[in-house]
Amino acid sequence: MSLFWRIFLLNAVVLIIATALLLGPVTVSTPVLLTEAAVLTGGLGVMLTANGLLLRIGLVPLQRLTRAMTTIDLLRPGQRPAVGGRGEVAELITTFNAMLDRLEAERATSAARALSAQESERHRIAQELHDEVGQSLTAVLLELNRAAGHAPPDLREDLHQVQETTRSSLDEIRRIARRLRPGVLEELGLTSALKALTNEFTGATLVVHHRIAADLPPLGAETELVIYRVAQESLTNAARHAAAHRAELALIRGPEGVELRVHDDGRGLGDAAEGAGIRGMRERALLIGAALDLGSAPGGGTDVHLTVPVPHRSQ
Structure with a gap:
């Protein structure tokens, strides 16, 4: 039975009992006597207490669902709130779990596409670093080596320093290419x-x-x-x-x-x-x-x- 019908029937039962008592042995005077006020207050208290207990028990699964909604992380799959309660409350939790299943599947699919594209882009960049930049720096090293062989002694040391800097840059580019594409x-x-x-x-x-x-x-x-x-x-x-x-x-x-x-x-x-x-x-x-x-x-x-x-x- 849904939460609506449970609350409705509880209130209906209380009001029917109160009406039967008023039409029977219970009367209300004008002004209201102390005993009559006590009966009315007690009846109202019973009705409010019953409604409060019913709502408290019925809404506990919704409180668990609220905590789950604030803590669930799609990167840590498998977390599901337990299906509890009756009627639309249990249906709501079941629907939420089905939504999580769909979201995790969609995220896994999109992540697979994104990571595949990322690996392809890494492969392309590593290839260009190796083929374009690496070969260009290698050509620069060869030209520097040839120039150093014909340079006067006062410039030869500076050219050797430039060679070492270029060689270090070439090694760094090759290291970056290896990290991008682990051949x-x-x-x-x-x-x-x-x-x-x-x-x-x-x-x-x-x-x-x-x-x-x-x-x-x-x-x-x-x-x-x-x-x-x-x-x-x-x-x-x-x-x-x-x-x-x-x-x-x-x-x-x-x-x-x-x-x-x-x-x-x-x-x-x-x-x-x-x-x-x-x-x-x-x-x-x-x-x-x-x-x-x-x-x-x-x-x-x-x-x-x-x-x-x-x-x-x-x-």
């Missing part, structure tokens, strides 16, 4: 790509250790790309924002699938809002049905945990 991932696989990634981030201020299991199950190209991008973003945050000195990357086979863990000893997440990088990691995890957890590690730092489900193959 080693396509050519040598995930294990080699992650090892190269840890070596790339290891420098004077940050030391990255890796631990990659040898018994990893076969993973699809999209799954490997998501794991690589999450690891890349985690190490980027550790190097640029967390002021970390040590980091550890582990890729192991766990009870629920393949697990990627990236831990650093930096300043941690704190109370800062999640930026575009972390949101991008969550969206990538949703694409392959993976679970992503970020939190403060014991003793300080940040712990990134990505769990990728792997289907069990029948023997």
